[in-house]
Amino acid sequence: MQISRFFNPKKAFFAAFLFVSTVSFSQLRNAEVHKYIEKIQSSYREIIHLPNIDGYVTVKCDFHTHTVFSDGQVTPMMRVNEAWSDGLDAIAITDHIEYRPFKDITNPDFNKSNEMGVKHGESIDFIVIKGAEITRKKPIGHLNALFIEDVNKLKQDDPVDAIKEAVKQGAFVMWNHPGWPNDSTTMYDIHRQLIKEKLIHGVELFNAKEWYPRVLSWGKETGLTLMGNSDMHYTIRNNYGGEKMARPMTLVFAKEKSEKGIKEALFDGRTLVLFFNILAGKEDLLKNFVDKCIDVKVIDKKKGVIEATNNSDIEFSIKYGDNLVILAPDKVTRLTLQQKKPVLFSNCFTGEEENLVMALW
Ligand SMILES: [Zn+2]
């Protein structure tokens, strides 16, 4: 009788059941939470709305990134996942050849980061281009060799020999951040010579957080392909925050969305540069692309009442007369604008001091 006062078998069983079920239930919940976090980190991708132009597909690229195999802070796989999540279509891994602070821990084979990136890219159907950054002092500065076969052969005393070897391998060579390490944005004799000899094919108009408007003039003078890249060493979130389209990109107008298609387009100069909602590049391509971004429906021809639909994720700001109008992304804007009236796009640049000007209808 005494025992029953302290020990009720029914209550004890219920308490034990409660204890076991609480423990196992919380374990189950922990497992679910863990899985959920994994899913967030690896499975979601932004959809960036940018139209194609006639005959070409618009491919969103970043041709300048670093990994732990040079002075970057992440693995090649992480760099690829990050770009996929950001909604890009292709990146190049371009580790420094001459600057490898983690070389005591990483593999001494200079091709390793490319091999790991390409293999991972293939496993998630994402284009990864093999590259390397030839890293020298001014005047020649830094140059990326893209679409290369063997980085080890680019380790040469003379940087021009390294460039020649890259070109022998079929590389597209671009001159990086021409305003670094001073802000003079100077083209030196060595660059003129290399451009003349077709050993430099492209140049960065935008790098990381800097843009070099003078490069638009160089593009006109020399025909160099214009590029805009992140030069990412840390993570995109570190440098640009987590907003959609926060990172800069080179828009490539390719005959097909493939490495081969991108390469052909780069050698032909079919690019625009997009950074912080600014679009810059050669006038004909810019006109063509913006024309595809904005559809116009005429409501009242006489009064000039129109509806402009912005089919892109770029916010366009237009000026005409005393009017300043924002064409918000994925929205329809109703405005009054006479037919054939030229409109200035204040976020679109075709030259150092020149904006895109064209009629909307
Ligand atoms: Zn560099």
Ligand SMILES: [Zn+2]
């Ligand atoms: Zn770099």
